[in-house]
Amino acid sequence: MNYPVIETLLNHRSIREFTDQALTEAQVRLLVQCAQAASTSSFTQSYSIIGIDDPEIKKQLRPIAYNAPYVEHNGYFFVFVADQYRNRCIGKKMGVATDTLDTTQRLLVALGDAAFAAQNMAVAAESMGLGICYIGSIQNAIDRTAEILNLPEHTFPIFGMAVGYPAQNPEKKPRLPFDVIFHKNHYQHQIPAEKLSAYDQEVAHYYQTRQGNNRDETWTEEIARGLKAPARMQLKPFLDHQQLGKR
Amino acid sequence: MNYPVIETLLNHRSIREFTDQALTEAQVRLLVQCAQAASTSSFTQSYSIIGIDDPEIKKQLRPIAYNAPYVEHNGYFFVFVADQYRNRCIGKKMGVATDTLDTTQRLLVALGDAAFAAQNMAVAAESMGLGICYIGSIQNAIDRTAEILNLPEHTFPIFGMAVGYPAQNPEKKPRLPFDVIFHKNHYQHQIPAEKLSAYDQEVAHYYQTRQGNNRDETWTEEIARGLKAPARMQLKPFLDHQQLGKR
Numbered sequence: 001m002n003y004p005v006i007e008t009l010l011n012h013r014s015i016r017e018f019t020d021q022a023l024t025e026a027q028v029r030l031l032v033q034c035a036q037a038a039s040t041s042s043f044t045q046s047y048s049i050i051g052i053d054d055p056e057i058k059k060q061l062r063p064i065a066y067n068a069p070y071v072e073h074n075g076y077f078f079v080f081v082a083d084q085y086r087n088r089c090i091g092k093k094m095g096v097a098t099d100t101l102d103t104t105q106r107l108l109v110a111l112g113d114a115a116f117a118a119q120n121m122a123v124a125a126e127s128m129g130l131g132i133c134y135i136g137s138i139q140n141a142i143d144r145t146a147e148i149l150n151l152p153e154h155t156f157p158i159f160g161m162a163v164g165y166p167a168q169n170p171e172k173k174p175r176l177p178f179d180v181i182f183h184k185n186h187y188q189h190q191i192p193a194e195k196l197s198a199y200d201q202e203v204a205h206y207y208q209t210r211q212g213n214n215r216d217e218t219w220t221e222e223i224a225r226g227l228k229a230p231a232r233m234q235l236k237p238f239l240d241h242q243q244l245g246k247r
Numbered sequence: 248m249n250y251p252v253i254e255t256l257l258n259h260r261s262i263r264e265f266t267d268q269a270l271t272e273a274q275v276r277l278l279v280q281c282a283q284a285a286s287t288s289s290f291t292q293s294y295s296i297i298g299i300d301d302p303e304i305k306k307q308l309r310p311i312a313y314n315a316p317y318v319e320h321n322g323y324f325f326v327f328v329a330d331q332y333r334n335r336c337i338g339k340k341m342g343v344a345t346d347t348l349d350t351t352q353r354l355l356v357a358l359g360d361a362a363f364a365a366q367n368m369a370v371a372a373e374s375m376g377l378g379i380c381y382i383g384s385i386q387n388a389i390d391r392t393a394e395i396l397n398l399p400e401h402t403f404p405i406f407g408m409a410v411g412y413p414a415q416n417p418e419k420k421p422r423l424p425f426d427v428i429f430h431k432n433h434y435q436h437q438i439p440a441e442k443l444s445a446y447d448q449e450v451a452h453y454y455q456t457r458q459g460n461n462r463d464e465t466w467t468e469e470i471a472r473g474l475k476a477p478a479r480m481q482l483k484p485f486l487d488h489q490q491l492g493k494r
Binding site: 006029030034041043044049051053054094105109132133149150155186187189191226227228229233 | 251252253255256257258259261276277279280281283284285286288289290291292294295296297298299300301304328332333334336337338340341343344345347348350351352353355356358359362363365366367369370371373374375379380381383386396397398399402405406420422423425427428429430431432433434436438466467468469470471473474475476477478479480482483486492494
């Protein structure tokens with residue numbers, strides 16, 4: 001067994017404060033190479049990676065993403081894009097109809113391909129002593145994100161990833177108990193109540209005792225709080241506009 | 248730098264033939280633990296993993312997935328599920344409204360969480376000497392898959408993953424050139440034609456010379472062929488029925 005891999009995976013925590021040190025071009029190329037090595041549905045490779053080192057563009061993205069400082073200050077910033085535009089270009093060049101690109105299947109495949117690639121990059125980065133943080137909040141103003149990145153039709157920016165040398169060493173966040181996330185042979189409709197209750201105490205303790213941003217909240221309280229308002233309601237009209245997932 | 252991780256990532260190839268050796272429960276637990284260590288949007292952990300060792304269930308899933316033998320014959324079979332049902336149960340228990348679970352944002356978050364977890368599992372498995380193959384084709388008859396797995400509303404089975412000890416050692420499939428997948432600071436609307444053309448030759452050579460299932464086709468020809476018919480047109484109505492991504 002190749003323990004360094006397991007150790008890298010289990011040691012993950014998101015990093016939200018980086019040193020000023022920029023990634024080298026060789027590091028960026030290796031990260032992208034590792035991302036590309038992931039599985040891709042039907043070999044379509046339906047995603048793109050935008051690599052951002054221009055401080056001006058990072059500064060433009062930051063206010064979209066809750067004004068998080070680490071969107072602007074990091075070693076490098078990547079945006080993962082579900083991409084059927086490349087396939088459309090190829091279809092047009094090859095003289096075949098491309099109207100099948102607007103299906104839900106095509107959207108899901110592109111989302112999956114991009115996410116597999118991104119997670120490979122995250123693992124590679126952490127193995128190189130770098131830290132990462134996914135930035136889903138670039139979708140908070142998706143039209144503006146698409147405008148900044150000059151995205152064409154048939155593309156969809158799913159998340160950013162801030163990468164860099166960690167300037168913090170946060171605690172690991174406890175995950176749900178095995179029996180809550182895992183279902184044997186069939187989906188178990190009943191959440192194991194005792195396991196969830198023990199986990200609530202574990203998360204409450206984590207929030208009370210971690211280095212900063214302390215609060216009193218269990219995991220189920222946090223989930224319930226998140227249910228109050230619908231979020232990012234411009235995503236569906238944006239996908240429609242991009243000709244993705246229409247049918 | 249932690250080379251074993253990079254090596255594991257770059258050495259990926261999908262495995263479609265496994266020995267009869269089943270995974271142990273300890274292996275399954277370690278794989279799930281590694282999957283769970285991945286990032287999760289807003290700490291919601293909006294996915295479930297169904298672990299299948301019942302030969303009867305594997306046999307039922309196989310005809311849905313192009314009758315692929317490795318869906319039935321493997322060391323273990325996992326299904327990754329985008330899951331907002333758990334959040335609904337918690338919301339109900341906590342006495343808050345749960346109607347915000349039907350948004351596109353909630354669907355995308357669950358798809359991402361599940362994909363990050365799955366890719367971590369894939370990497371962990373390969374580091375343990377196991378092979379994996381994603382099985383997107385469990386969506387070919389999504390109603391039937393949901394029925395077999397007893398899935399409730401607010402869940403969506405995204406893909407399976409066959410895991411086991413490899414009984415084959417296939418060639419690595421070449422990936423798109425860096426300059427085709429990677430865009431510097433902004434999306435580049437023009438595909439670098441020479442790079443793509445060289446890649447077409449590389450893929451054609453791969454298909455001509457690999458161990459089995461040889462054919463004459465470039466990558467752009469394969470992409471164009473895939474554009475001909477819309478696929479899995481029941482996905483959108485199924486998502487609607489599951490109360491996912493409705494608005």
